[in-house]
Amino acid sequence: MSTRHFLSDLDLAPEELDRVLTLAARMKADPYAIRALAGPQTAAVFFDKTSTRTRFSFSAGISALGGSPLVINPGESQLGHKESIADTARVLERMVSVIIWRTYAQSGLEEMAAHSAAPVINALSDDYHPCQLLADLLTVREQLGELSGRSLAYLGDAANNMANSYLLAGVNAGMHVRIAGPDGHRPDPAIVAAAEERAAVTGGSATITADPAVALADADVVATDTWVSMGQEEEKEQRLRLFGDYRVDAAAMAQAAEGALVLHCLPAYRGVEITGEVIDGPQSAVWDEAENRLHAQKALMAWLLVESGRADEQTVSQVRAAERR
Numbered sequence: 001m002s003t004r005h006f007l008s009d010l011d012l013a014p015e016e017l018d019r020v021l022t023l024a025a026r027m028k029a030d031p032y033a034i035r036a037l038a039g040p041q042t043a044a045v046f047f048d049k050t051s052t053r054t055r056f057s058f059s060a061g062i063s064a065l066g067g068s069p070l071v072i073n074p075g076e077s078q079l080g081h082k083e084s085i086a087d088t089a090r091v092l093e094r095m096v097s098v099i100i101w102r103t104y105a106q107s108g109l110e111e112m113a114a115h116s117a118a119p120v121i122n123a124l125s126d127d128y129h130p131c132q133l134l135a136d137l138l139t140v141r142e143q144l145g146e147l148s149g150r151s152l153a154y155l156g157d158a159a160n161n162m163a164n165s166y167l168l169a170g171v172n173a174g175m176h177v178r179i180a181g182p183d184g185h186r187p188d189p190a191i192v193a194a195a196e197e198r199a200a201v202t203g204g205s206a207t208i209t210a211d212p213a214v215a216l217a218d219a220d221v222v223a224t225d226t227w228v229s230m231g232q233e234e235e236k237e238q239r240l241r242l243f244g245d246y247r248v249d250a251a252a253m254a255q256a257a258e259g260a261l262v263l264h265c266l267p268a269y270r271g272v273e274i275t276g277e278v279i280d281g282p283q284s285a286v287w288d289e290a291e292n293r294l295h296a297q298k299a300l301m302a303w304l305l306v307e308s309g310r311a312d313e314q315t316v317s318q319v320r321a322a323e324r325r
Contacts, residue, residue: 006122007121020296020323021137022324024296038066045062045100047072053266054102054293057293062301093118098118098304099120100121121301121304132162135297137170138296143285147173148174152175153216153219153221154167155180155215156180156224156227158181163179167187167195168198171196174204179209180211181210182242185243192206220257221261224274226268260283264286303319306319
């Protein structure tokens with residue numbers, strides 16, 4: 001049995017995505033029933049970037065699974081500078097059950113996974129934020145029901161990791177994903193091509209546009225993200241002007257479907273990419289979305305351990321029973 005990793009949104013086949021989301025819903029309803037990391041086993045959690053939700057949700061989730069989170073901050077290990085990623089992976093696979101990494105280059109995660117028998121999870125990279133999308137899809141499924149056939153509009157910086165993951169994860173779930181951003185800030189053509197290829201299998205679709213009205217028209221879900229990510233602070237004023245037409249405000253929501261959900265991965269800057277009345281309003285699912293990071297990631301960790309042959313018989317039995325609709 002080969003090790004399963006979760007480095008990008010398409011690392012789960014459509015039916016596997018459905019199974020992980022079903023497992024997450026069951027684990028949310030009964031948070032301590034599945035103890036996939038009992039022992040306690042150790043999970044290594046590397047942070048190259050600052051974090052709130054990722055740090056808390058993984059640490060709490062590992063503990064709830066019966067494990068011990070070992071959080072490593074920048075400068076606290078030799079990873080990538082005094083020791084190669086490959087050599088680090090070869091050491092860690094003998095000591096920990098799961099490796100979680102919030103980092104910059106996607107290539108680092110891929111190198112780690114290539115040399116690790118322990119599952120490696122992308123907790124955020126410059127290219128993707130797949131764990132966030134598991135939480136987002138779980139939230140939409142909780143509140144709107146079946147994902148397939150639903151439409152999702154993403155407004156703002158369409159060249160960032162969140163836009164990429166919305167595009168890939170959304171079509172993987174059979175959704176119609178519409179990404180709206182200005183010229184020069186669109187998803188990479190290779191990511192669009194990958195989304196279109198997966199959409200052909202699931203019945204979803206991918207639309208890239210400069211017109212927010214095209215994305216918003218009768219959308220079931222409206223999502224956005226900060227316009228100024230880490231490392232872009234010097235471009236702040238320019239970016240605020242560039243993305244001004246893509247703000248999620250009352251006027252934008254009026255173009256979406258009645259009762260459309262609002263998502264934001266946080267942190268949010270009220271009055272910039274989203275207004276306070278929207279994020280704090282009745283259509284906002286932002287706080288459920290944040291909580292669901294915990295449940296979705298617990299399910300992902302348990303599922304990867306089972307699929308990789310690194311779980312005990314009780315965990316395998318529990319996960320197999322809970323992942324079925």
